[in-house]
Amino acid sequence: MLNNTSADQQHTHFYKYQGAGNDFVLIDNRSLSFQYKDNNIVLQLCDRRFGIGSDGLMLLQGHPEYDFEMLYFNADGKLGSMCGNGGRCIVAFAKHLGIIDSETNFLAVDGPHYAKVSAEGNWVDLQMIDVKDIEKDGSAYVLNTGSPHYVNQVADLKDMDVFSMGKEIRNNPTYKAEGINVNFVEDQGDHLFVRTFERGVEDETYACGTGVTAVALAMAKANEQHGSLKTDITVLGGKLRIEFDYDGKDFSNIFLCGPAELVFEGDVKV
Numbered sequence: 001m002l003n004n005t006s007a008d009q010q011h012t013h014f015y016k017y018q019g020a021g022n023d024f025v026l027i028d029n030r031s032l033s034f035q036y037k038d039n040n041i042v043l044q045l046c047d048r049r050f051g052i053g054s055d056g057l058m059l060l061q062g063h064p065e066y067d068f069e070m071l072y073f074n075a076d077g078k079l080g081s082m083c084g085n086g087g088r089c090i091v092a093f094a095k096h097l098g099i100i101d102s103e104t105n106f107l108a109v110d111g112p113h114y115a116k117v118s119a120e121g122n123w124v125d126l127q128m129i130d131v132k133d134i135e136k137d138g139s140a141y142v143l144n145t146g147s148p149h150y151v152n153q154v155a156d157l158k159d160m161d162v163f164s165m166g167k168e169i170r171n172n173p174t175y176k177a178e179g180i181n182v183n184f185v186e187d188q189g190d191h192l193f194v195r196t197f198e199r200g201v202e203d204e205t206y207a208c209g210t211g212v213t214a215v216a217l218a219m220a221k222a223n224e225q226h227g228s229l230k231t232d233i234t235v236l237g238g239k240l241r242i243e244f245d246y247d248g249k250d251f252s253n254i255f256l257c258g259p260a261e262l263v264f265e266g267d268v269k270v
């Protein structure tokens with residue numbers, strides 16, 4: 001039972017998913033029985049010591065024109081912008097619930113998304129929004145892939161203090177009010193190694209889907225690679241792949257591909 005003294009507490013069934021170590025609590029809310037009153041309940045459910053523990057929480061809601069709607073909350077309990085790994089996990093969840101089979105069109109905060117899911121249900125290719133604008137902040141790239149990202153190329157990433165450096169950039173006067181996700185990338189030849197400090201979690205996470213997408217696009221621009229591109233990315237929690245088209249100006253047909261696994265399920269009184 002969570003620390004909630006209200007008399008109308010009820011059992012809520014939840015599912016815990018992870019995508020390359022970016023982990024989420026998911027609730028099938030087609031019945032609208034989970035009422036979001038304030039950020040406190042989500043904050044408690046995501047708490048790693050006093051709750052289930054996760055980087056975020058998603059509600060799968062019904063929608064008249066799409067297979068379902070994704071409502072995403074960061075671990076701080078606030079409604080978030082797009083979450084790429086969350087998007088992949090909710091697609092696996094929709095297949096688990098029998099709402100979809102091998103393909104889907106669903107609605108998220110940044111608009112409609114198409115996705116393909118493997119027959120086993122544990123690998124999802126999620127189409128992300130097209131990206132036009134990439135700005136520079138000093139040597140870093142700044143872009144929005146559904147969520148805002150700062151991309152910084154570094155050396156010796158394995159030994160970097162990502163928490164302290166990410167926190168400092170996220171809270172500098174340029175970004176403090178809106179916040180930003182801070183990605184550090186090291187080119188390893190045949191793949192990129194990426195670590196991310198996430199806004200809304202206010203900590204380093206094991207993976208960030210919109211983050212690795214931003215990194216792949218920024219590196220293509222930096223290295224002037226054009227055409228149909230594929231970028232393999234290693235993160236702390238596993239491997240992801242970004243596929244996209246780049247004509248030297250705009251990025252389109254962007255897919256975030258990777259694992260999405262059910263870890264456990266249970267009931268919680270909220």
Ligand SMILES: N[C@@H](CCC[C@H](N)C(=O)O)C(=O)O
Binds near residue numbers: 081086
């Ligand atoms: N983990 C995410 C990003 C979630 C949103 C982010 N924390 C923000 O507030 O911008 C992903 O996989 O994309």
